Amino acid sequence: MDRFIIRGGKPLHGEITIGGAKNAGLKLLVAGLLTSERLVLTNVPHIADIATMRALLTQHGLTVETVGNDNTTLSVGGEITSTEAPYDIVSKMRASILVLGPLLARCREARVSLPGGCAIGTRPVDLHLKGLEALGATITLENGYINARAPNGLVGDRIMLPFASVGATENLMMAATLAKGRTEIVNAAREPEMVDLANCLNAMGAKITGAGTGHIMIEGVEALHGAQHRIMSDRIECGTYACAAAITGGDLRLIGGQIDHLGAVVRAFEEAGVEVTQEGDAMRVRRTGALRGIDIMTEPYPGFPTDMQAQFMALLSVAEGASMITETIFENRFMHVPELNRMGARINVHGSSAIIRGVHSLSGAPVMATDLRASFSLILAGLAAHGETILSRVYHLDRGYEAVERKLAACGAQIERVKG
Ligand code: EPZ
Numbered sequence: 001m002d003r004f005i006i007r008g009g010k011p012l013h014g015e016i017t018i019g020g021a022k023n024a025g026l027k028l029l030v031a032g033l034l035t036s037e038r039l040v041l042t043n044v045p046h047i048a049d050i051a052t053m054r055a056l057l058t059q060h061g062l063t064v065e066t067v068g069n070d071n072t073t074l075s076v077g078g079e080i081t082s083t084e085a086p087y088d089i090v091s092k093m094r095a096s097i098l099v100l101g102p103l104l105a106r107c108r109e110a111r112v113s114l115p116g117g118c119a120i121g122t123r124p125v126d127l128h129l130k131g132l133e134a135l136g137a138t139i140t141l142e143n144g145y146i147n148a149r150a151p152n153g154l155v156g157d158r159i160m161l162p163f164a165s166v167g168a169t170e171n172l173m174m175a176a177t178l179a180k181g182r183t184e185i186v187n188a189a190r191e192p193e194m195v196d197l198a199n200c201l202n203a204m205g206a207k208i209t210g211a212g213t214g215h216i217m218i219e220g221v222e223a224l225h226g227a228q229h230r231i232m233s234d235r236i237e238c239g240t241y242a243c244a245a246a247i248t249g250g251d252l253r254l255i256g257g258q259i260d261h262l263g264a265v266v267r268a269f270e271e272a273g274v275e276v277t278q279e280g281d282a283m284r285v286r287r288t289g290a291l292r293g294i295d296i297m298t299e300p301y302p303g304f305p306t307d308m309q310a311q312f313m314a315l316l317s318v319a320e321g322a323s324m325i326t327e328t329i330f331e332n333r334f335m336h337v338p339e340l341n342r343m344g345a346r347i348n349v350h351g352s353s354a355i356i357r358g359v360h361s362l363s364g365a366p367v368m369a370t371d372l373r374a375s376f377s378l379i380l381a382g383l384a385a386h387g388e389t390i391l392s393r394v395y396h397l398d399r400g401y402e403a404v405e406r407k408l409a410a411c412g413a414q415i416e417r418v419k420g
Pocket of ligand 1: 022023024026095121122123124125126127128129163164165166167168306307329330331372373400
C-alpha cells in the first residue's frame with residue numbers, strides 16, 4: 001500500500017488546477033444508462049471511484065471508453081445486458097446504488113446489492129427505496145440484495161423527502177425522467193451537483209425544472225437521447241486546497257474554483273482570518289495573519305458541507321483560541337481526530353461535536369488514513385507540522401483526489417509518494 005512522506009513548515013505558493021467533481025461525475029456516468037445513445041462527458045477526473053463506476057457500467061453491458069488523447073473525456077453508451085449490480089462492486093463504492101433508479105426506468109427491473117455501511121456511517125438507502133416505491137416500483141430485500149420491479153413502468157408522483165438526501169434526490173430525479181407524468185421531489189437536496197446532473201439530463205431530452213432548489217419538478221418523457229456535457233469543477237477539492245493555503249500561511253490560485261459553490265465555506269474561511277477572492281476563473285486563497293478559532297456546524301447545502309469538516313478540523317487545530325465543530329450529517333465522521341491528536345492537536349469529541357483547542361504547532365508523526373476526507377486532513381496537518389509525517393493507506397485518498405502529491409509539490413510542498 002502506498003504511503004506519503006511529508007515534511008512540513010513551508011507556505012504554499014502558486015497555482016493548482018481543480019479537476020472535475022467526483023460527486024457529479026459518478027452520477028453523470030450513471031445517466032448513461034438512461035439512453036441507448038452515446039453520452040460524452042468531459043472534464044472527467046482521474047480517480048479510483050470513476051474507474052470503479054466504469055467497471056460497474058461495463059458489467060451492465062455499456063461501453064465506457066476514453067475519447068481523444070487528453071484522457072479527460074469519456075463516452076458512455078450501448079445496450080443494457082444485465083440489470084444486476086453485484087455485491088463485490090457495490091460494497092466498494094456506495095454510489096453504485098444510483099444505478100437502481102435508471103435501471104428501473106429503462107428495464108423495469110433491477111437487482112442491486114445493498115451497499116452496506118462504510119467508515120463514516122451506516123448510510124441506509126431507505127429514502128431511495130421509499131421514493132422509488134412512490135413511483136410505482138415493487139421492492140423486496142433478500143440475501144443482501146434489493147429486488148425492484150416496475151412491470152408497467154414508473155409513474156410520476158409527489159415525493160416528500162424527510163431529509164434532503166443527495167443520493168436519494170439523484171436516484172429519483174434520474175428515474176423520474178422516464179416515468180409517466182409528473183414527479184415532484186419536495187425537500188430535495190440543493191447541492192450544485194444536483195444542478196449539474198439536471199443540466200446534463202435536460203441536454204439528453206429530459207424535462208427537469210427547479211434543480212438547486214428544494215422543489216424539483218420532472219415531466220416524464222418517452223426516451224432520452226445522447227448528449228455532451230462538461231462535468232462541473234470539484235468544489236470540495238477546491239475547498240480542500242484552499243485549506244492547504246490557509247494552514248501553511250500561503251497564497252494559492254485555484255484554477256476552476258468557484259466561490260459561489262462554496263458559500264458557507266468561504267464565510268468560515270473569512271471568519272477564521274483567511275482571504276478568499278474570485279479572480280476570473282480562479283479562486284485565490286491567502287493567509288497573512290493569525291488563524292482564529294471558529295464554530296462550525298455541517299448541514300445540507302447551502303450550509304457548511306460535511307465533506308469539508310475533516311479538512312477544517314486540521315486547519316482549526318492550529319488556530320488561536322478554541323473552536324467547535326458539530327457534525328450533523330454522518331454519525332461517525334471524526335475518525336481523523338485521534339490521528340490529528342497524535343500530531344499534537346488538542347481535540348476532544350463529545351457526541352456529534354468536537355472541541356478543538358488551538359495549538360501553536362503540530363509535530364510530524366506516522367498516521368493512518370481512514371476515509372477519503374480524513375486522509376486529506378492528515379496531509380494538511382503534515383504540511384503545517386514540524387518534522388516528517390508518514391501517511392499510510394493512501395488508497396483512501398486516491399478514491400477521490402487526483403495527483404495530490406504532484407499538485408502540492410508544484411506549489412512548494414515537500415511531499416512524495418512511496419509505492420508500497
Ligand atoms: C453524498 O453521499 C456524497 N457522496 C457524500 O460525499 C456527501 O458527504 C453526502 O452526499 C452529503 O453531502 C457522493 O455524492 C458519491 P446523503 P450520500 O444521501 O448521497 C442519511 C465524499 O466524501 N440517509 O445526503 O450518501 C445518511 O445516512 C462523500 O465525497 C438516510 O438515512 O449522502 C446520511 O446520514 C462522503 N437514508 C445522510 O442521510 C437514505 O436513504 C446524508 O446522506 C439516504 C441517506
